[in-house]
Amino acid sequence: DVASLTGFHDEVLSNLKLEYSAAGSRVNGLNVTAAASSGAPITINNTTSEGGRVLRVKSADAGAILRFLNVYEHMEGGAITLSLSGAADGPMKGQVDARNFYVVNEPKLASIVSTAPAGDTRSLNEAVKGNIDTSRVQFERGFAEIDKGSGYLRLANGLLRGPRIGTTFQGTLYDPNNNMDMTGTFMPVYGLNRIFGELPLFGPLLGNGRDRGLIGVTYRLRGNANKPTLNVNPLSVVAPGIFRSIFEYR
Structure with missing residues (x-):
């Protein structure tokens, strides 16, 4: 003890x-x-x-x-x-599930909402005509499927869901060369967007499923895992949810 x-x-x-x-x-x-x-x-x-x-x-x-x-x-x-x-000596797979937590002063969140995508003069803050505060963000749930092996960590079907912000994510968090390649969809004012996603008629058209919102951007984090490069797809800022997957980075 x-x-x-x-x-x-x-x-x-x-x-x-x-x-x-x-x-x-x-x-x-x-x-x-x-x-x-x-x-x-x-x-x-x-x-x-x-x-x-x-x-x-x-x-x-x-x-x-x-x-x-x-x-x-x-x-x-x-x-x-x-x-x-x-x-016993090989990769391990499973899942992580977190509930009712806060993310505080996360620089990647701040970058996603404040970075103007290539080919667009607006950041996500400007596109939704709001100031998205990322200094202390509440989340109701965080979830991801995990594939952890020697020198690498891959995530699938990832989700962070809160009343103000939501994001889906997937990809390689780090590989044996310490490189990252993560993609996903980021949604501000998630609570409002989710209302549309759960309506029987409008949900399939506007919400793109229970965990996709009405307004959002698709993004990619790629490069050195300690300081990856952020790319945001400007087309997805105004695209309805059902079409957003077309513009997601592959």
Whole structure:
């Protein structure tokens, strides 16, 4: 048992209890329980059996565990569950699901809303005639399917959904050369757009499905994962939802 343990970003876990089983240098099982500085419980379970491996992480303070592990530093609060499985020495696949959290001072969000696309003089802020505040953004849900292997992390069917902003995303977050190639659709005022998407008649025409909004842009983040280049498709700013997928980067 460990009274307290400091991780990345000075994040502290307390009342840490660790149980593990091993054969030589190989860890076959790992169970960790702890509490975040907010008091929220955290559990990590990693089991290996018959050539397979299962990893499950659950935290009632998503931001704390992600900062502690140096996975992501711009999230505050929320609950998160991560479940991955695969061969003992091979890639692992699964999903991550987070609820009711905030993203704070994320530079990529700020760039998406303020960057004028090539061939267009307007940023997304100007296109929707509003000032989209990205300094502290509330999200009701974040979800993605994960494919994690040696040196790479791929995401599919990704979604961030909140009352003010929503985005879908997919692609390679980083590869063995530390390159990123992510694409998606970004939607301001998501709560209003979602109303149209869920109407029985107008939803299929305007909303392009439950998780696509009425007004949005498609974007691509590509290049070095530490500082990728952002490209925004100007055609999708005013395109109805049902046509937006035509303009998405492939």
